[in-house]
Amino acid sequence: MKTKSVVIPRVPHPDVLRVPHPNVAPFATLGWKSPLRVSSSRQEWASTPAGKRAVRAFVAALALSLSVLLAGCSHKDDPKAEAPPKATVEADLDANNFKVDHPDQFPLATAVEYKAVPALNVTGTVQPDIARAVPVISLAAGRVVEVRAKLGDVVKKGQLLLRVQSNDVTGAYQNYLKAVNDERLARQQLERAQILYEKGAVAQSVLEQAQAAEADAKVDLNAANEQLRLLGVDKDHPSAIVDVVAPISGVITDQQVTNAAGVQGLSGPNPFTISDLSFVWILCDVYENDLDAVHVGETADIRLNAFPGKVFKGRIDNIMPVLDPALRTTKVRLEVANPGLMRVGMFVTATFFGKQPEAHASIPAAAILHLHDREWVYAPIGSGHFKRLEVNAGAMLPGNMQEIVSGLKPGDQVVSNALPLQNTVEQ
Numbered sequence: 001m002k003t004k005s006v007v008i009p010r011v012p013h014p015d016v017l018r019v020p021h022p023n024v025a026p027f028a029t030l031g032w033k034s035p036l037r038v039s040s041s042r043q044e045w046a047s048t049p050a051g052k053r054a055v056r057a058f059v060a061a062l063a064l065s066l067s068v069l070l071a072g073c074s075h076k077d078d079p080k081a082e083a084p085p086k087a088t089v090e091a092d093l094d095a096n097n098f099k100v101d102h103p104d105q106f107p108l109a110t111a112v113e114y115k116a117v118p119a120l121n122v123t124g125t126v127q128p129d130i131a132r133a134v135p136v137i138s139l140a141a142g143r144v145v146e147v148r149a150k151l152g153d154v155v156k157k158g159q160l161l162l163r164v165q166s167n168d169v170t171g172a173y174q175n176y177l178k179a180v181n182d183e184r185l186a187r188q189q190l191e192r193a194q195i196l197y198e199k200g201a202v203a204q205s206v207l208e209q210a211q212a213a214e215a216d217a218k219v220d221l222n223a224a225n226e227q228l229r230l231l232g233v234d235k236d237h238p239s240a241i242v243d244v245v246a247p248i249s250g251v252i253t254d255q256q257v258t259n260a261a262g263v264q265g266l267s268g269p270n271p272f273t274i275s276d277l278s279f280v281w282i283l284c285d286v287y288e289n290d291l292d293a294v295h296v297g298e299t300a301d302i303r304l305n306a307f308p309g310k311v312f313k314g315r316i317d318n319i320m321p322v323l324d325p326a327l328r329t330t331k332v333r334l335e336v337a338n339p340g341l342m343r344v345g346m347f348v349t350a351t352f353f354g355k356q357p358e359a360h361a362s363i364p365a366a367a368i369l370h371l372h373d374r375e376w377v378y379a380p381i382g383s384g385h386f387k388r389l390e391v392n393a394g395a396m397l398p399g400n401m402q403e404i405v406s407g408l409k410p411g412d413q414v415v416s417n418a419l420p421l422q423n424t425v426e427q
Contacts, residue, residue, distance in 0.1 A: 096388040109416035111361035118355040124284035132276035140242040141265040142166030151255040176224035186217035250276040282334040293354035301351040369418040378415040
């Protein structure tokens with residue numbers, strides 16, 4: 001018997017299937033909405049016993065195919081199949097105690113002894129050595145006509161710093177000329193007195209008076225000549241301008257003069273102050289409770305805030321005998337060689353090592369857990385139990401070790417890496 005062909009519309013969707021017998025309609029039993037149009041003869045054939053057996057066979061084959069397909073999609077290799085069993089944590093009554101099912105997953109480390117030298121850190125400032133600070137003075141009072149240096153300049157000994165126009169030079173040169181005339185007159189009178197005394201015309205007392213007058217005239221002449229020399233005036237070529245030069249080599253750390261300003265000689269402020277900064281002072285404030293760590297003659301490490309990577313050695317030169325009544329601190333003075341990096345007024349940190357060494361514990365740095373601005377370690381207490389202990393960590397040590405100031409003692413055991421155990425606890 002010749003059957004009619006069934007037209008299946010093209011549906012652009014990957015879930016639409018083509019079947020070999022579209023006239024058989026098992027899709028209704030599966031809840032599908034078939035887009036097929038089935039002829040009446042095909043419907044009659046499906047109602048026959050042979051058609052029913054064919055429908056049941058098709059549905060069974062389709063179910064088997066779907067089950068195999070779903071089983072193949074759900075089967076995947078589990079990468080954790082061969083992993084060790086996951087550690088679980090049981091909380092104890094104490095919030096810092098934990099029980100772990102597999103404690104062997106967390107290796108332990110033993111704290112070793114470390115001889116720590118207690119360090120006392122204090123702050124201070126760089127100050128010039130007073131013994132190496134020399135004021136520049138002008139012996140002549142007058143008006144400044146020229147300034148050759150300024151604050152912060154490095155100067156050499158004998159270098160011209162400023163020039164002053166002074167009336168003191170005029171008065172000194174006038175006194176010098178008078179002293180020259182008086183000395184010449186006194187010398188002539190002495191010569192006449194000697195001649196007259198030899199002739200017997202005058203008494204010996206007259207000769208002695210002439211000798212005394214001539215000696216006084218010489219004294220006055222020497223004094224006038226010395227005054228000109230101190231003022232820096234050449235007696236053969238006098239000038240009203242006085243040159244002021246640097247008395248030592250160093251750095252100008254203070255300036256009190258400008259152009260056209262007046263100087264008052266010894267009675268006024270010094271025009272300049274020159275400091276030799278090859279050696280400087282470090283003045284530190286040390287609390288009275290820490291004075292047992294500071295001893296005169298010992299050395300200290302100096303670190304500048306501007307150059308934190310450089311360490312300088314300083315010697316304790318003096319401990320002031322007076323304490324600040326408000327702060328309860330005293331000044332400690334250190335003398336330090338300046339390689340050129342230290343400047344007056346810089347802040348520094350001084351470290352003193354005057355106390356006796358102490359025995360501390362040291363553990364791997366990874367064993368320390370930093371949690372809530374505090375430091376913890378995990379220590380085993382037996383039977384898979386661990387206790388979280390608070391410690392006070394110190395300086396880093398070679399070999400990725402860290403000092404424990406308090407909380408542990410040498411010989412104690414801790415978890416070598418605290419972070420994995422902490423993650424397990426949090427889970």
